[in-house]
Amino acid sequence: AQSVTQLGSHVSVSEGALVLLRCNYSSSVPPYLFWYVQYPNQGLQLLLKYTTGATLVKGINGFEAEFKKSETSFHLTKPSAHMSDAAEYFCAVIELTVSGNTPLVFGKGTRLSVIA
């Protein structure tokens, strides 16, 4: 069964600094990978997703992620953090099976704090 590990339950960066949120997955077949963001008292919003094709994926709000099969990783980055980026970020995976897609399997989440 597929699983997702997010390293660091809490990451703190200064405004303007690089944001790096780590995600590793385990899957027996090529996965489909997602990053979602959750702001306080809100649902999840899709930031970006990787299905096939280019391994560097650009998303909304200046975020991007790179699929590295050899490292089984899908880390999320943003060159310059903004105060509005403070939120909880979830990495998720689905795995294509013969019976159809599986549901989203989420990591535990990483809370990003941005310090002025």
Add this chain to the structure above:
Amino acid sequence: KAGVTQTPRYLIKTRGQQVTLSCSPISGHRSVSWYQQTPGQGLQFLFEYFSETQRNKGNFPGRFSGRQFSNSRSEMNVSTLELGDSALYLCASSLAFDHQTDTQYFGPGTRLTVL
């Protein structure tokens, strides 16, 4: 276009009671998924419905059930509530069943507190 709507937003119940949560998907979306979010377990998949049929089910006890109506609206029911059922219940809708191509859009959730 209106987003995913969940009602009620907040709910307080006592142990042993039952509760019904409602989700209205984005217009035109036919797939609805439910997730439970808790601080300890994180986000866990409950079930998914497409065209009124349950397509997938997570590893939850039979006290958790759901259904989907012909207009794609969905309800989930939890019977004999336990303290551990306190959670944020999130609903997500998508156009169809193919999660590779169909983005899931999440509602704001229903915060259930069991006393």
